[in-house]
Amino acid sequence: xxxxxxxxxxxxxxxxxxxxxxxxxxxxxxxxxxxxxxxxxxxxxxxxxxxxxxxxxxxxxxxxxxxxxxxxxxxxxxxxxxxxxxxxxxxxxxxxxxxxxxxxxxxxxxxxxxxxxxxxxxxxxxxxxxxxxxxxxxxxxxxxxxxxxxxxxxxxxxxxxxxxxxxxxxxxxxxxxxxxxxxxxxxxxxxxxxxxxxxxxxxxxxxxxxxxxxxxxxxxxxxxxxxxxxxxxxxxxxxxxxxxxxxxxxxxxxxxxxxxxxxxxxxxxxxxxxxxxxxxxxxxxxxxxxxxxxxxxxxxxxxxxxxxxxxxxxxxxxxxxxxxxxxxxxxxxxxxxxxxxxxxxxxxxxxxxxxxxxxxxxxxxxxxxxxxxxxxxxxxxxxxxxxxxxxxxxxxxxxxxxxxxxxxxxxxxxxxxxxxxxxxxxxxxxxxxxxxxxxxxxxxxxxxxxxxxxxxxxxxxxxxxxxxxxxxxxxxxxxxxxxxxxxxxxxxxxxxxxxxxxxxxxxxxxxxxxxxxxxxxxxxxxxxxxxxxxxxxxxxxxxxxxxxxxxxxxxxxxxxxxxxxxxxxxxxxxxxxxxxxxxxxxxxxxxxxxxxxxxxxxxxxxxxxxxxxxxxxxxxxxxxxxxxxxxxxxxxxxxxxxxxxxxxxxxxxxxxxxxxxxxxxxxxxxxxxxxxxxxxxxxxxxxxxxxxxxxxxxxxxxxxxxxxxxxxxxxxxxxxxxxxxxxxxxxxxxxxxxxxxxxxxxxxx
Amino acid sequence: xxxxxxxxxxxxxxxxxxxxxxxxxxxxxxxxxxxxxxxxxxxxxxxxxxxxxxxxxxxxxxxxxxxxxxxxxxxxxxxxxxxxxxxxxxxxxxxxxxxxxxxxxxxx
Numbered sequence: 030x031x032x033x034x035x036x037x038x039x040x041x042x043x044x045x046x047x048x049x050x051x052x053x054x055x056x057x058x059x060x061x062x063x064x065x066x067x068x069x070x071x072x073x074x075x076x077x078x079x080x081x082x083x084x085x086x087x088x089x090x091x092x093x094x095x096x097x098x099x100x101x102x103x104x105x106x107x108x109x110x111x112x113x114x115x116x117x118x119x120x121x122x123x124x125x126x127x128x129x130x131x132x133x134x135x136x137x138x139x140x141x142x143x144x145x146x147x148x149x150x151x152x153x154x155x156x157x158x159x160x161x162x163x164x165x166x167x168x169x170x171x172x173x174x175x176x177x178x179x180x181x182x183x184x185x186x187x188x189x190x191x192x193x194x195x196x197x198x199x200x201x202x203x204x205x206x207x208x209x210x211x212x213x214x215x216x217x218x219x220x221x222x223x224x225x226x227x228x229x230x231x232x233x234x235x236x237x238x239x240x241x242x243x244x245x246x247x248x249x250x251x252x253x254x255x256x257x258x259x260x261x262x263x264x265x266x267x268x269x270x271x272x273x274x275x276x277x278x279x280x281x282x283x284x285x286x287x288x289x290x291x292x293x294x295x296x297x298x299x300x301x302x303x304x305x306x307x308x309x310x311x312x313x314x315x316x317x318x319x320x321x322x323x324x325x326x327x328x329x330x331x332x333x334x335x336x337x338x339x340x341x342x343x344x345x346x347x348x349x350x351x352x353x354x355x356x357x358x359x360x361x362x363x364x365x366x367x368x369x370x371x372x373x374x375x376x377x378x379x380x381x382x383x384x385x386x387x388x389x390x391x392x393x394x395x396x397x398x399x400x401x402x403x404x405x406x407x408x409x410x411x412x413x414x415x416x417x418x419x420x421x422x423x424x425x426x427x428x429x430x431x432x433x434x435x436x437x438x439x440x441x442x443x444x445x446x447x448x449x450x451x452x453x454x455x456x457x458x459x460x461x462x463x464x465x466x467x468x469x470x471x472x473x474x475x476x477x478x479x480x481x482x483x484x485x486x487x488x489x490x491x492x493x494x495x496x497x498x499x500x501x502x503x504x505x506x507x508x509x510x511x512x513x514x515x516x517x518x519x520x521x522x523x524x525x526x527x528x529x530x531x532x533x534x535x536x537x538x539x540x541x542x543x544x545x546x547x548x549x550x551x552x553x554x555x556x557x558x559x560x561x562x563x564x565x566x567x568x569x570x571x572x573x574x575x576x577x578x579x580x581x582x583x584x585x586x587x588x589x590x591x592x593x594x595x596x597x598x599x600x601x602x603x604x605x606x607x608x609x610x611x612x613x614x615x616x617x618x619x620x621x622x623x624x625x626x627x628x629x630x631x632x633x634x635x636x637x638x639x640x641x642x643x644x645x646x647x648x649x650x651x652x653x654x655x656x657x658x659x660x661x662x663x664x665x666x667x668x669x670x671x672x673x674x675x676x677x678x679x680x681x682x683x684x685x686x687x688x689x690x691x692x693x694x695x696x697x698x699x700x701x702x703x704x705x706x707x708x709x710x711x712x713x714x715x716x717x718x719x720x721x722x723x724x725x726x727x728x729x730x731x732x733x734x735x736x737x738x739x740x741x742x743x744x745x746x747x748x749x750x751x752x753x754x755x756x757x758x759x760x761x762x763x764x765x766x767x768x769x770x771x772x773x774x775x776x777x778x
Numbered sequence: 779x780x781x782x783x784x785x786x787x788x789x790x791x792x793x794x795x796x797x798x799x800x801x802x803x804x805x806x807x808x809x810x811x812x813x814x815x816x817x818x819x820x821x822x823x824x825x826x827x828x829x830x831x832x833x834x835x836x837x838x839x840x841x842x843x844x845x846x847x848x849x850x851x852x853x854x855x856x857x858x859x860x861x862x863x864x865x866x867x868x869x870x871x872x873x874x875x876x877x878x879x880x881x882x883x884x885x886x
Contacts, residue, residue, distance in 0.1 A: 098829075098832050099832040101828060101832065103825055134859055135858070135859050135860045137858060137859075138833065138834045141832065141834070262824075297827065299828035299831060299832075300831055303836060304831075307834070334844070334854070335845075338845065338847065338848065338854065339848070341848070344848045428863070431863070432854065432863040433847050433848050433849070435851065435852050435863070436847060436849035436852070437849065439865075445852075546825065546826040546864075546865070546868050547863070547864070547865045548829055548833055548864055548868065549852075549862065550860065550861065550862055551854065551861035551862065551863055552860075553861075
């Protein structure tokens, strides 16, 4: 229903629907440009994507629904489409218009959806894309005749070239300006007849329960929902009715289905529905399609597939492509990250010199700027990964990757589509978790999201490299494999093996459930459209910055507070005394140099003592007994705890604790390494031995020390339950594994 | 198990040449790469069955087994005018009538 805003202009709501791979996103982008925003529907993981446009002076909100083949719904996520189309989420106000995007080279299947959408009572405009692809296959579509036979306006567009959109705009404007027809009447008049007894029963049932439902749920019940409840056995529509009205409804529906089934053939209702609807589609579509006989039916898409999914060559090329993607991340992202690091250090310096020393300055410099820096530093990896994922997806290769990997993935309890997200986790879990969105099956998606953080991400590398270089002897094993390299490989392998084990266990227990059919469409290859890819990139980056970013910032401020306070005056007094002493003592040539050196040293000692004295230090001491069995002393424990929000912190915390200040470069890293090697416990024994180093690395390999990842999981699953679960299970696994490593390691000597 | 028996709907394509004498009934996963067939029935129940039917696995639809995935599963099929990846367990649920090479099932 059109709303009148206070300014007096009308706002119309238009909904966009269509099959996956039908070019719907391109149409959406063409219509709305940059005026898009992403939100959430309550209680489901489906994103609410909405954009704005102006049509003939009218403000239009365009809602993009997820691509779907049918309006049948077995989960809340699938039901969202029906709900939006009926206006259930908007106090029973259905949208003013539905635009269905249909792939002209696949019209039969695309129009199946139309046969259902027609029955909802909302005016429809049909947009045909890929007419050129159809043309190349010898198919031509008579749009005018089709429009007549379907009873809806039909407009052909070319998504990439942009043709047809002017006409589309005119058609949309004129449809919106039209008076709405009496809804229910027109729907039933032209609905596809599935089975007479079915429709009679649905109508009767609807008449019976509508009033009660309206009372309980405070919204109108549309007959289509009852139809779905009957046909989709055990589906979401049925659950909703049962929950709202009475559990006895389940039995009643069951009996009704049995009655219908026994009537003619022993055929399940869904089978009858699809048969009838496809018959209707063919009957309507038939005269409008003309197909010209072609010499060869092999398209260049087929030829590409012969190579890209070839038994040997396909896998090889896949491996090559994956390596290229990851190498690019490391070559491109690292310099960018260094640059960002530099930028933020500069900012810190600016602010530090502007404010006087004290809690406020430290809060702003270390807490806020440091926190924001920690968020921004992820951007290069996220952007590059999503650029590649976007290109691979848009050109159609992604589906082939899922196709080739499915065998391995489903053996682990995941799906072929889990491969890319998990692989991304080797660079950074965040884009991996976000990429898992494409997995349709909710349980597979969740399993993928929950195990992706186990993939050893690039933030673990600094920890691995310092400890391996410092403590793993450079011996050769089996003649040619260096022990350090083997250890590194072992840590990565540990992540993968654990991920597989956890996924498999999850699928058998918590996330137990029937597997959704893995019916995956393999779209024709096409050149990726840069604007689509870039728009998606911007969208993902915005999502990350806004949602995950705020949480990370909050966490970093808390961490700052814990590591800063109590900041006892007695410590600063002591070191101020040392500084005064230095001023007095040092005289003679090279005064400036030596003074600077001494002051730097005093600063480091002071920082170290502040940290050891801070609440983090107290926590470190307190939890030391817990980590004793792992071979860690309180300093290592403290550093590990401090790095829970972000792994990379371990290195700087350790180096500050040992009075080395910040680690900025190779030299600093080497210094830290040597210091750690020499470090001793109070009783004189070495602080870090090989078993201890190994247990620290194993802990890091398996523990989720990344507030950013947890924040992203929260955003993707729309609940706090899963990030908490991830944190708990990974920490538990990490602890046990580290414990085993230390105990076994120290016995082996 | 539910089956779709023959339907008398006029809009569903009939093979103009009548039943093919040499075509054999088998399941989709038993086709060899490159072979063409017409879908006869879709067995099975529940969500899998419904999803397959919605995607166009209905009696009379033309299908071709393109190839198997490098690791043997899933299978790549061409259904009507588009391509699908189907797990073997799902393909096993679809009964098809193999067509002789050269007869692609319709007049064109």
